Amino acid sequence: MRIELQKRPVPSALFAVLSPFIALGLTLVAGAILFMALGKNPFDALYAFFIEPLTEMWSIHELTVKAAPLILIAVGLSVCYRSNNWNIGAEGQFIMGGILGSLVPILMPGFQSWLTLPLMLLLGMVGGAAWGAIPAFLKTRFNTNEILTSLMLVYTAQLFLDWLARGVLRDPNGNNFPGSIRFPQAARLPEILPSQGSAHYGLLLAILAALMVWFMLRFTLNGFEVRVLGANPRAGRFAGFSQTRMTFFAFLLSGALAGLAGIAEVSGAIGQLRETISPGYGFTAIIVAFLGRLSPLGAIAAGFMLALTYLGGEAAQMTLGISDKVGRVFQGLLLFFVLGCDTLITYRVRLVWRKAAAGAGGQA
Amino acid sequence: MDIAQNILLTIMTAATPLLIAAIGELVVERSGVLNLGVEGMMVIGAVCGFAATLLTGSPWLGMLAAIVAGALISLLFGVLTLSLAANQVATGLSLTLLGLGLSGMIGESFVGSAGIKLPSLSIPGLSEIPLVGRLVFGQDPIFYLSLLLTFGVAWFLFRTRAGLTLRAIGDNHASAHALGIDVIRIRYLAVMFGGACAGLAGAHLSLVYTPQWVENMTAGRGWIALALVVFASWRPWRVLGGAYLFGAVSIGQLHAQALGIGVPSQFLSALPYLATVVVLVIISRDRRLTLMNTPASLGQPFVPDR
Numbered sequence: 139m140r141i142e143l144q145k146r147p148v149p150s151a152l153f154a155v156l157s158p159f160i161a162l163g164l165t166l167v168a169g170a171i172l173f174m175a176l177g178k179n180p181f182d183a184l185y186a187f188f189i190e191p192l193t194e195m196w197s198i199h200e201l202t203v204k205a206a207p208l209i210l211i212a213v214g215l216s217v218c219y220r221s222n223n224w225n226i227g228a229e230g231q232f233i234m235g236g237i238l239g240s241l242v243p244i245l246m247p248g249f250q251s252w253l254t255l256p257l258m259l260l261l262g263m264v265g266g267a268a269w270g271a272i273p274a275f276l277k278t279r280f281n282t283n284e285i286l287t288s289l290m291l292v293y294t295a296q297l298f299l300d301w302l303a304r305g306v307l308r309d310p311n312g313n314n315f316p317g318s319i320r321f322p323q324a325a326r327l328p329e330i331l332p333s334q335g336s337a338h339y340g341l342l343l344a345i346l347a348a349l350m351v352w353f354m355l356r357f358t359l360n361g362f363e364v365r366v367l368g369a370n371p372r373a374g375r376f377a378g379f380s381q382t383r384m385t386f387f388a389f390l391l392s393g394a395l396a397g398l399a400g401i402a403e404v405s406g407a408i409g410q411l412r413e414t415i416s417p418g419y420g421f422t423a424i425i426v427a428f429l430g431r432l433s434p435l436g437a438i439a440a441g442f443m444l445a446l447t448y449l450g451g452e453a454a455q456m457t458l459g460i461s462d463k464v465g466r467v468f469q470g471l472l473l474f475f476v477l478g479c480d481t482l483i484t485y486r487v488r489l490v491w492r493k494a495a496a497g498a499g500g501q502a
Numbered sequence: 503m504d505i506a507q508n509i510l511l512t513i514m515t516a517a518t519p520l521l522i523a524a525i526g527e528l529v530v531e532r533s534g535v536l537n538l539g540v541e542g543m544m545v546i547g548a549v550c551g552f553a554a555t556l557l558t559g560s561p562w563l564g565m566l567a568a569i570v571a572g573a574l575i576s577l578l579f580g581v582l583t584l585s586l587a588a589n590q591v592a593t594g595l596s597l598t599l600l601g602l603g604l605s606g607m608i609g610e611s612f613v614g615s616a617g618i619k620l621p622s623l624s625i626p627g628l629s630e631i632p633l634v635g636r637l638v639f640g641q642d643p644i645f646y647l648s649l650l651l652t653f654g655v656a657w658f659l660f661r662t663r664a665g666l667t668l669r670a671i672g673d674n675h676a677s678a679h680a681l682g683i684d685v686i687r688i689r690y691l692a693v694m695f696g697g698a699c700a701g702l703a704g705a706h707l708s709l710v711y712t713p714q715w716v717e718n719m720t721a722g723r724g725w726i727a728l729a730l731v732v733f734a735s736w737r738p739w740r741v742l743g744g745a746y747l748f749g750a751v752s753i754g755q756l757h758a759q760a761l762g763i764g765v766p767s768q769f770l771s772a773l774p775y776l777a778t779v780v781v782l783v784i785i786s787r788d789r790r791l792t793l794m795n796t797p798a799s800l801g802q803p804f805v806p807d808r
Binding site: 140141143145219224226276280281282283285286287289290291293294297298300301305421422424425428461463464465466467468469470471473474477478480481485487 | 538578581582585586587588589591592593595596597599600601602603604606607610686721722725728729732766768769771772775776778779782783786787788789792805
């Protein structure tokens with residue numbers, strides 16, 4: 139058996155809309171099979187995984203806490219991937235943003251005013267953008283593959299954070315536990331509805347960023363450049379658009395957004411700088427970006443979807459005794475199916491049985 | 503002088519998984535396919551090798567299971583990128599994410615279990631020769647396999663007709679297709695070979711290097727293997743040199759940590775990753791040279807016309 143692809147004359151608008159949903163459906167089917175293999179009732183398991191987290195107020199709040207960083211990072215990555223800049227080091231940029239922003243409350247605990255938080259968020263963006271600028275510089279100046287350098291910088295950032303949280307930035311009164319002092323109230327990103335749950339204003343930042351980047355891509359010359367250089371670099375060069383400038387733009391923007399997500403996580407959800415501050419948001423956001431069809435608005439919906447896999451993993455562990463790693467498996471499967479289904483947009487797919495296909499002309 | 507032998511032994515042991523994974527990826531990339539899922543396939547190999555060893559009691563069966571698991575999971579990548587012409591970069595990433603998740607799930611019940619080590623070669627008399635005895639006659643079986651693989655791949659790529667075909671596909675898939683070569687089929691075989699190699703590399707980690715299962719135990723080695731292929735300009739013997747260089751860096755930083763030279767351990771642990779960046783910069787600085795060495799259709803999807 140083999141799969142034959144036939145190019146459509148024009149990309150299918152129908153499948154462009156449908157493909158993320160088909161992918162979700164296939165992921166659910168694969169999930170059901172996986173749960174059956176683990177000896178669980180697939181319907182109970184899928185309910186616990188995907189529905190139960192949405193039935194209680196506090197867990198909906200948790201959902202937004204997890205969705206906010208995913209959306210922020212994915213919005214930046216969408217611009218990167220659209221313009222053919224393969225930044226896969228968002229996790230490192232997230233961490234560096236978290237570190238730089240945290241320096242304000244850790245080094246100046248007395249500085250508590252309305253300026254504290256904006257300064258932290260700004261420094262967070264600067265930290266992420268600076269870390270993102272390294273692969274951009276190496277790519278444009280030395281022609282170095284940005285995939286590998288941005289990823290190597292993730293490991294470096296993780297180790298750097300570990301050193302800071304156990305060493306120089308450790309709380310001197312913390313009984314030798316790793317982690318900085320707890321941030322004062324003025325340095326905490328406030329909760330939106332403190333009486334109901336933990337959702338903080340990071341979500342607002344994420345949606346704002348998504349709207350702004352969407353507007354930029356849709357209505358500005360800069361956005362047009364992103365789309366042209368991504369779709370056809372040659373045409374972009376003839377139009378006088380600079381590939382080098384675009385690479386820096388994409389990496390600085392996505393780095394800044396990842397850094398913002400990092401400091402929002404530290405200052406909103408955690409409240410101190412710890413030796414680890416991310417359950418892999420920077421990598422999961424890659425899936426969010428693709429599931430959202432590399433569109434900032436799509437990233438909002440996709441961000442909530444992937445946030446659900448984090449919560450569902452925890453829920454499945456509590457109610458069914460299944461490893462919470464199942465969440466990670468779902469994330470990986472989802473990306474596979476999304477990429478596979480995207481083929482339907484540009485190609486007609488036919489299954490051909492080898493023997494039956496021996497017709498005129500033969501098949502090569 | 504025995505210290506020198508011991509240090510060389512540890513360097514070779516650290517380098518072996520890098521070498522095997524990189525040799526596999528080299529064949530894949532020579533056929534024009536960029537599989538960024540090495541880390542994922544490697545970690546799947548590590549967990550399957552470890553699990554199969556504990557379940558059967560035989561590390562040899564464990565090794566076999568790792569190879570098969572690596573090849574099977576690489577098929578997922580193959581179906582998507584070769585049959586469905588999906589984006590290779592994104593698909594490779596998803597293979598890594600899936601592999602890390604899946605291995606964590608499979609391995610959860612094995613965390614903390616004592617593993618069984620693949621027995622090292624031991625030839626009475628020969629293995630006890632001073633200075634070189636254990637280096638030449640006393641290493642683990644996967645080490646010898648890695649040398650055999652390097653030699654085999656170098657011979658296959660540059661001395662056989664099939665190797666020439668594979669390289670032709672990597673340089674120009676459209677022309678190869680026009681000559682009647684089944685591009686997709688050969689790429690499938692190359693991808694599976696790469697998967698099998700990554701699986702074996704993973705098995706080396708969980709059956710030889712540190713005979714246990716720890717989540718994410720590959721710790722970026724799959725990515726370093728990818729960098730090694732670039733570093734080696736897609737040539738097998740240079741991969742060997744690069745792997746030993748990286749083995750030396752990672753063992754060197756471990757020794758420095760043990761000696762306590764006053765540099766924080768995290769900085770030393772970051773050295774292999776930073777070295778990768780530096781080496782990549784040096785090797786890719788010359789744009790013309792890079793273009794000449796890179797398989798020309800690397801990373802581009804191919805849809806046979808009919």
